[in-house]
Amino acid sequence: KNEVEQSxxxxxxxxxxxITINCSYSVGISALHWLQQHPGGxxxxxxxxxxxxxxxxxxxxxxxxQEKHSSxxxxxxxxxxxxxYICAVRYLTGANxxxxxxxxxxxxxx
Amino acid sequence: EAGVVQSPRYKIIExxxxxxxxxxxxxxxxxxxxxxQNLGQGPELLIRYENEEAVDDSxxxxxxxxxxxxxxxDSTLKIQPAELGDSAVYLCASSxxxxxxxxxxxxEGSWLTVV
Numbered sequence: 001k002n003e004v005e006q007s008x009x010x011x012x013x014x015x016x017x018x019i020t021i022n023c024s025y026s027v028g029i030s031a032l033h034w035l036q037q038h039p040g041g042x043x044x045x046x047x048x049x050x051x052x053x054x055x056x057x058x059x060x061x062x063x064x065x066q067e068k069h070s071s072x073x074x075x076x077x078x079x080x081x082x083x084x085y086i087c088a089v090r091y092l093t094g095a096n097x098x099x100x101x102x103x104x105x106x107x108x109x110x
Numbered sequence: 111e112a113g114v115v116q117s118p119r120y121k122i123i124e125x126x127x128x129x130x131x132x133x134x135x136x137x138x139x140x141x142x143x144x145x146x147q148n149l150g151q152g153p154e155l156l157i158r159y160e161n162e163e164a165v166d167d168s169x170x171x172x173x174x175x176x177x178x179x180x181x182x183x184d185s186t187l188k189i190q191p192a193e194l195g196d197s198a199v200y201l202c203a204s205s206x207x208x209x210x211x212x213x214x215x216x217x218e219g220s221w222l223t224v225v
Binding site for chain 1: 114143166
């Protein structure tokens with residue numbers, strides 16, 4: 001059972017819309033990553049969070065450690081934002097590895 | 111600065127044949143990871159190296175998969191013999207160390223199709 005859950009699994013939006021992708025996990029973590037994967041391409045790290053909020057351009061990532069929840073927001077979405085967005089966590093206990101969600105496939109329509 | 115480089119990008123082989131993937135991590139990165147990603151799924155760790163030592167290979171199917179990182183830099187992942195179910199993307203990643211505070215950088219992946 002995958003303990004890193006993302007929602008929604010698929011998301012279609014009109015260009016310019018505000019996008020929110022959610023990630024929840026079940027036990028304590030030391031870090032959470034938001035990653036972007038384009039079709040046929042590799043994975044690009046967008047953010048690494050352990051608390052609070054980070055912003056880069058039109059992307060904003062937040063994390064609530066107490067609620068074990070993180071969100072990735074995209075403002076003024078653009079067709080080039082179309083990709084799979086993956087949440088990955090590094091747990092406090094156990095192996096020092098990343099555990100991945102199954103991803104959210106975003107399609108932004110012009 | 112070059113990112114994580116993987117080759118080949120695409121490989122099609124018949125079942126029971128061997129295949130090998132190569133990864134060159136970012137210069138100076140001590141930690142190297144090999145991940146397996148099936149279609150529509152998130153990546154799953156196969157093996158993690160700290161320098162030349164495999165510190166976590168618990169998910170590596172050792173009957174047919176092997177990996178090495180002899181000089182603590184480049185790494186190869188081998189499958190012999192390949193099975194139909196091995197068709198997937200094999201991702202290599204690296205980071206400065208395995209600590210939580212370091213960003214992990216991914217290569218573009220090696221796409222394997224076993225026919």
